[in-house]
Amino acid sequence: MLRSFTMYAYNQIDQKLVDERVEQFRDQTDRFLAGKLDEEVFKQLRLRNGLYVQRHAPMLRVAVPYGILNSDQMRMLGHIARTYDRGYAHVTTRQNFQFNWPALETVPDILAHLAGVQMHAIQTSGNCIRNVTSDPLAGVAPDELEDPRIWCELLRQWSTLHPEFSFLPRKFKFAVTGSRQDRVASQVHDIGLQLVQNGQGEVCFKVLVGGGMGRTPVIGKLIRDFLPRHDLLSYLDAILRVYNLHGRRDNIYKARIKILVNALGIETFREQVEAEWQHLRESDLKLSDQRIDRIRESFQIHKYKDLEDDDGIKDQCAQNPMFNSWYRQNTQAHKIRGYRIVTLSLKNHGQAPGDISDTQMEQVADLADQYSAGEIRTTYSQNLILAQVEQVELYSLWQALTRLRLANPNIGTVNDVICCPGSDFCALANATSIDVSEDIIRRFDALDKLYSIGNIRINISGCINACGHHHVGNIGLLGVDKNGEDWYQITLGGAASNYTALGKVLGPAVAKRDVGEAIEKIIETYVDYRQVDESFLQTLERIGRDPFKARVYVSRH
Amino acid sequence: MSVVINLNEVITDDWLETSDSDELGSNRSVIISLQRLQRDWDVLQSSDYRIGVELEATDDVEEIREFLPRLDLVALNFNVFADGRAFSQARLLRERLGYRGELRARGDVIRDQLSFMHRCGFTQFQLADSEEVELALNAFSDISDTYQPEIKQIPDCSATSR
Ligand code: SF4
Numbered sequence: 159m160l161r162s163f164t165m166y167a168y169n170q171i172d173q174k175l176v177d178e179r180v181e182q183f184r185d186q187t188d189r190f191l192a193g194k195l196d197e198e199v200f201k202q203l204r205l206r207n208g209l210y211v212q213r214h215a216p217m218l219r220v221a222v223p224y225g226i227l228n229s230d231q232m233r234m235l236g237h238i239a240r241t242y243d244r245g246y247a248h249v250t251t252r253q254n255f256q257f258n259w260p261a262l263e264t265v266p267d268i269l270a271h272l273a274g275v276q277m278h279a280i281q282t283s284g285n286c287i288r289n290v291t292s293d294p295l296a297g298v299a300p301d302e303l304e305d306p307r308i309w310c311e312l313l314r315q316w317s318t319l320h321p322e323f324s325f326l327p328r329k330f331k332f333a334v335t336g337s338r339q340d341r342v343a344s345q346v347h348d349i350g351l352q353l354v355q356n357g358q359g360e361v362c363f364k365v366l367v368g369g370g371m372g373r374t375p376v377i378g379k380l381i382r383d384f385l386p387r388h389d390l391l392s393y394l395d396a397i398l399r400v401y402n403l404h405g406r407r408d409n410i411y412k413a414r415i416k417i418l419v420n421a422l423g424i425e426t427f428r429e430q431v432e433a434e435w436q437h438l439r440e441s442d443l444k445l446s447d448q449r450i451d452r453i454r455e456s457f458q459i460h461k462y463k464d465l466e467d468d469d470g471i472k473d474q475c476a477q478n479p480m481f482n483s484w485y486r487q488n489t490q491a492h493k494i495r496g497y498r499i500v501t502l503s504l505k506n507h508g509q510a511p512g513d514i515s516d517t518q519m520e521q522v523a524d525l526a527d528q529y530s531a532g533e534i535r536t537t538y539s540q541n542l543i544l545a546q547v548e549q550v551e552l553y554s555l556w557q558a559l560t561r562l563r564l565a566n567p568n569i570g571t572v573n574d575v576i577c578c579p580g581s582d583f584c585a586l587a588n589a590t591s592i593d594v595s596e597d598i599i600r601r602f603d604a605l606d607k608l609y610s611i612g613n614i615r616i617n618i619s620g621c622i623n624a625c626g627h628h629h630v631g632n633i634g635l636l637g638v639d640k641n642g643e644d645w646y647q648i649t650l651g652g653a654a655s656n657y658t659a660l661g662k663v664l665g666p667a668v669a670k671r672d673v674g675e676a677i678e679k680i681i682e683t684y685v686d687y688r689q690v691d692e693s694f695l696q697t698l699e700r701i702g703r704d705p706f707k708a709r710v711y712v713s714r715h
Numbered sequence: 716m717s718v719v720i721n722l723n724e725v726i727t728d729d730w731l732e733t734s735d736s737d738e739l740g741s742n743r744s745v746i747i748s749l750q751r752l753q754r755d756w757d758v759l760q761s762s763d764y765r766i767g768v769e770l771e772a773t774d775d776v777e778e779i780r781e782f783l784p785r786l787d788l789v790a791l792n793f794n795v796f797a798d799g800r801a802f803s804q805a806r807l808l809r810e811r812l813g814y815r816g817e818l819r820a821r822g823d824v825i826r827d828q829l830s831f832m833h834r835c836g837f838t839q840f841q842l843a844d845s846e847e848v849e850l851a852l853n854a855f856s857d858i859s860d861t862y863q864p865e866i867k868q869i870p871d872c873s874a875t876s877r
Contacts (some may be wrong), residue, residue, distance in 0.1 A: 171860045181855040189850075196845060202797055203827055268724045285797070315862040323833035324808055326800025391737065437811055442864035 162297040163457035184266035208279025220284040224292035224310035225253035229523035236519030249512040253536040282440035287317035306336035327405035328413035368419030371624035376416040392443035396435035465496025468549035483567040502542040503566040511577040512540030570613040582621030586621035589637025589644035597674040630654035772800035793822035809836035829854040
C-alpha cells in the first residue's frame with residue numbers, strides 16, 4: 159500500500175503542555191494588566207508567546223510547525239480571524255500565520271482556542287529557538303530522500319521551553335529539508351539541516367550554521383557534512399551552548415550567531431562545538447530508535463489509491479486555456495502516480511501578498527477535506543499548498559479555487575512577490591511594501607506577458623530587518639527612509655535554493671513613484687538580452703549589471 | 716533584605732555577600748568573588764568559613780573547577796533577566812563539573828524564569844526586589860511535563876510541600 163504521513167497528532171503530554179502554557183500566559187497577562195508585572199518582563203514573555211505590539215495594535219504570530227495544518231486547524235484560524243480580528247490573516251515567509259488586530263486581553267482566549275486544535279504560538283518570536291520551517295512538499299516531493307517532518311517534530315519538542323536556550327543573545331531560526339531541491343532557503347538560516355546520504359548510503363544531516371538575512375546577510379557555512387541522525391539533538395545542544403555563552407549581547411545588530419561564526423572563523427567555531435559535543439554526545443540527548451519510532455508512529459498516515467496518470471487532463475487543457483495556465487503554473491508532479499501537488503495563490507490584485515480572508519480559510523479547509531487528505535501546507539513564498547490531489551479531481555478543484563480567487567496562475571512568476579507587511583503594519587518599517595507589490599502585480603497582470611517573462615522571484619522588505627528576504631530575491635527591494643519619504647534600494651542576483659546568492663545593489667535608491675517602472679525596465683532588459691532558455695540569473699551573470707543600470711537610471715544620466 | 720527561596724520554600728539566608736575589600740567577619744558563611752577566591756585561597760581553604768563564590772555571566776565556570784570540593788554554594792548572577800548565559804553556566808556546573816552543592820540564582824531573578832532555572836540545576840533563588848514571594852512559590856508548577864532530559868541528582872521543586 160502506498161502511503162505517506164500527514165499530521166503529527168498530539169499525545170497527552172503535548173496537549174497538557176500547550177494547555178498549561180495558555181494558562182501561564184493568561185496569568186502573566188492578568189498580572190501585566192493589573193500592573194503587577196514589569197513592562198519589559200511582560201514584553202519578553204509575550205514575545206515568546208508570539209505577541210508583538212505593532213504600529214496599530216498587537217500582532218499575534220501563530221506557529222505552523224514545519225508548515226502543515228489540518229483542516230480543523232485552518233477552520234479555527236478562520237474563526238479567530240473573524241471573531242478576534244478583522245476577518246483576515248497573513249502567511250509569513252516562515253510558514254506561520256499572523257493576525258494583525260487582536261486585542262491584548264483576548265490573546266489568552268485565542269491561544270486557548272488554538273490549543274484546542276493542537277496549535278500554539280510558542281516561540282514564534284523573541285530571542286529563542288523559533289518555530290522550525292521545512293519543505294512544503296515534505297512526503298510528496300519526487301526528489302525526496304527522506305521525509306524531514308519526523309526530525310522537525312523532534313526539533314519542535316527539543317526546542318520547546320528549552321530551559322537553557324530560552325534567553326539567547328538573539329532569535330534563532332532553523333530550516334530542515336529532506337529533498338535534493340532546497341525549498342526552505344536552508345543556507346540563510348541560523349542553522350540549516352539537509353538530509354543527505356553519506357558514502358555508505360546512510361542518511362545523515364549536513365549541518366550549515368551562521369546563515370541569515372538582516373542588515374548583515376550571510377550564507378551559512380558548512381560545520382558538519384555527515385552528522386549521524388541519532389546525534390542530532392546533542393550536536394545542536396552543543397552549537398546552541400557555544401552561542402548562548404559566547405554570542406554578543408552588547409549590540410543587538412551583532413548578536414546573531416552569524417556574527418559569532420564570522421568573528422571566530424568557522425574552523426574555530428567548529429572546534430568549540432566539537433569540544434562541547436564530546437561531553438554531550440553520549441548523554442540522554444542521544445536519540446534511540448524507539449524514540450524516533452514513537453515520533454514516526456504519532457504521525458497520521460494517508461493511504462494512496464493505486465491510480466493511473468489521468469489522460470483527460472490533456473483534453474481539459476486543450477479546451478480551456480485558463481485551466482491550462484493554472485495546471486502548468488500552479489500544479490506540480492507528485493511522487494505517487496495519479497496525484498498532483500496544487501499551489502493556491504495568495505497573490506492577487508487588491509490583496510497584500512500572503513493575506514487570506516476568514517471565509518477563504520474556511521473554504522480552503524473544506525477543499526482540503528474534499529480533495530487533499532484534510533491537510534494544507536504553508537510555503538516560504540507565502541502561498542498555500544494542497545499536496546494530495548488526485549489528478550482526476552484537478553478540474554473541479556480548479557473551478558472551486560477560481561470562485562475563491564485562489565487560482566491566479568502566477569506561481570513562481572514576477573507576480574508571486576514575497577513581501578513583508580511594511581509600514582502598513584510594522585512599527586519598524588522605513589517604507590511600505592504592500593502597495594509596491596500591488597503596483598508590480600498590476601503592471602504584469604496580462605498572463606501572456608507574465609509567461610513570456612518566465613519565472614523571476616521578487617522580494618520586498620520594508621526595512622533592513624529583511625523579513626521579505628530581499629537579499630535573496632532575483633530582484634530585491636529594500637525600503638529606505640529619505641527625509642520622511644519612502645525610497646527603495648534595488649538589488650539584483652539573489653537566490654535562495656540549491657544555488658544561494660546575495661543580491662548586489664544596482665545603484666541609488668529610487669522613489670516610490672518610480673519603483674514599478676524600474677522593475678519593468680529591469681525585466682525588459684532581461685527579456686531583450688536573454689538567450690534561449692536563459693534564466694534571469696543566467697542572463698545577469700553573462701551581461702553583468704551595467705545594461706540594467708543603464709536602463710533604470712537612464713533619465714538621471 | 717531580599718527573599719531567598721530554597722527549592723520551594725522561603726529560607727532565612729545565612730549567607731553574607733562580602734566585597735573584595737571587606738574583612739571576613741563573624742558570619743561564618745560568606746559569598747565572595749572569583750577574584751577573591753583565587754587571591755585568598757591559601758587562607759580560605761583551611762579556614763572554618765563556609766565558602767560561596769559568585770560568578771558573573773562572563774566568567775568561565777572552568778575557573779572554579781579546582782575549588783569546587785571546598786565550596787558550599789555557587790551563586791550565578793543575572794545582570795538582567797534576559798541575559799541567559801547563567802542557564803548554560805548552571806548546566807555546566809552540574810553536568811560537566813559534577814557540582815552537587817547549593818546553586819543560587821541572584822540578581823534580576825524573576826518569577827517567570829524560576830522553573831527554567833531549576834531545570835538547569837539551580838536550587839536557590841534570591842528574588843529580585845520587585846518579585847512577590849507567594850507568586851514566586853507557585854512558579855514551579857506552571858508546566859508539569861517538559862521535553863528535555865532532566866538534570867540528574869538535583870532535588871525536585873514540586874516534590875516538597877506545595
Ligand atoms: S522587514 Fe522591516 S518592515 Fe518588514 S516586517 Fe520586517 S521589520 Fe517590519
